[in-house]
Amino acid sequence: MRAAAIEAAAELFGTAGYRGATFKDVASKLGMTAAGLTYYFPDKDALLAAVLHERDRPAVAEETAIPPSPSRSDITDHVMRILAENIAHPGLAELHCVLSAEATSAEHPAHEHFRDRYRRARELLTDTFAAATARGEIRPSVPPRTLATLLLGVLDGVQLQWLLDPEEIDMQATVRAFIADLLAPPDSP
Amino acid sequence: MRAAAIEAAAELFGTAGYRGATFKDVASKLGMTAAGLTYYFPDKDALLAAVLHERDRPAVAEETAIPPSPSRSDITDHVMRILAENIAHPGLAELHCVLSAEATSAEHPAHEHFRDRYRRARELLTDTFAAATARGEIRPSVPPRTLATLLLGVLDGVQLQWLLDPEEIDMQATVRAFIADLLAPPDSP
Structure with a gap:
């Protein structure tokens, strides 16, 4: 029950x-x-x-599936798994979308939960991007923390458009273009 | 009244x-x-x-302030004006964030309003990016429609993080990096 x-x-x-x-x-x-x-x-x-x-349980399990120092293609694979999960369970994607938006009010009971969850995600992604940039796998001209904020923003913002208009938005192709192309270093093939 | x-x-x-x-x-x-x-x-x-x-009135007025065939720097300026407006009126930003998230439900009375608003915005930005790409001002490797979806996603997604954590997120610097750096063609200075 x-x-x-x-x-x-x-x-x-x-x-x-x-x-x-x-x-x-x-x-x-x-x-x-x-x-x-x-x-x-x-x-x-x-x-x-x-x-x-x-809701946090699958995400935590997923995190343990990331290799210790992920390459750009590991990041792409990981994000594609999250998106496939959301496409299979649009109710969970909508739950995240609606609760995180409501929680922007400081008085909302989940305000600290979402604020802290995004802080942790930005920290983790900042470290990941810093290491990948040092190995020459990510374009070095934008600070890793800015890239972390942008990737989380792309995931939420593209998902909002997909939830509003699923026939029009290819969420996976759009996010893949962001990581595989826009984040690639200038001299990548 | x-x-x-x-x-x-x-x-x-x-x-x-x-x-x-x-x-x-x-x-x-x-x-x-x-x-x-x-x-x-x-x-x-x-x-x-x-x-x-x-809420749509200021946006409509703003649109008339865009030059007919905007360059990448015109796009940056226009987006920075929208962000400055949202930073000055966080209540309006929160209203958009909460209503657009709620409106992902097909039964919500504003569902069509938001779906159509995003369709129009994607059309407008797709045309803008296609023209700017043809002039060599935008990286050509990603389709203009994908770039349009990504820019709208970045605006909503970074704004969500800013609403949750205004001290931590420099919304203008983050979005500026996306347009000025990630969207720039590979050979730009």
Whole structure:
């Protein structure tokens, strides 16, 4: 029942947003009363925390699949795996899109979660790009931290366009062009 | 009162989202009853339509300020003006971020609005990049439509990170690096 409640909450938060969905909506989706659901989760914030925790699990598993000092082509492969996952589960992509946007408000209960998640992702990617630049695999004219911010921006921003218009946007080809071509050093073949 | 209602609705939609804010919330913010507000707007959808219409006005005015066949540096200048506007009015940036994310659901009342807005923006930018590429000002190895999708993605995605963490993200320097460096042709100085 815990797992079913997390799944129902994730689906509602992805469509109506955390703010647009009520605790009672989640209970109704499970065919139970709000009072019954409190046996598993005391309130909507506890559901949100469980959804965010659950959502982070595949990403953490994925991270261990990256080689220690990834090349540009390792980065491309890793990002393509994430995108394939999102294309297979558009509900998860929408959940991330809606919750991260809502969480820009400093008072949102997931504000620190998303701010810190992006900080960690930027740190990790900055180190990755710095090492790959030192090996001559990434164009050296833009600071690694700027490239890290841009790659995360491309992933979120292209995914937004894909969610709005899936027939029009080839998310994988677009992101691949960014990494394989725009990030390549000037003298690459 | 109409203008005040639009402003109040824009503020509430930007923080709580269209789905999280009620018609009554907007009325309360104006110190009136929901029945009183219906004199100006019949329902929440009418408020949303007015907010989206109002928000589009500055962008339309801006577009007329672009020269007919913009160079890469004209594009940079134009984008920097948009970013300066968003930095001066973070509430408008947040409104766009939250509403566009919510609108990824096909049932959202602004779904078509955002889908069509992005289609138009991609068309316009595709033409711009195609012309600039033909003049040798943009790297020719990536199709103009892909570059258009990437630039819109960078704008939204970097803005999301800036809204979450304004002290950490230099939105203007990051976007400038994308246009001035990553989009430059290989042989540019």
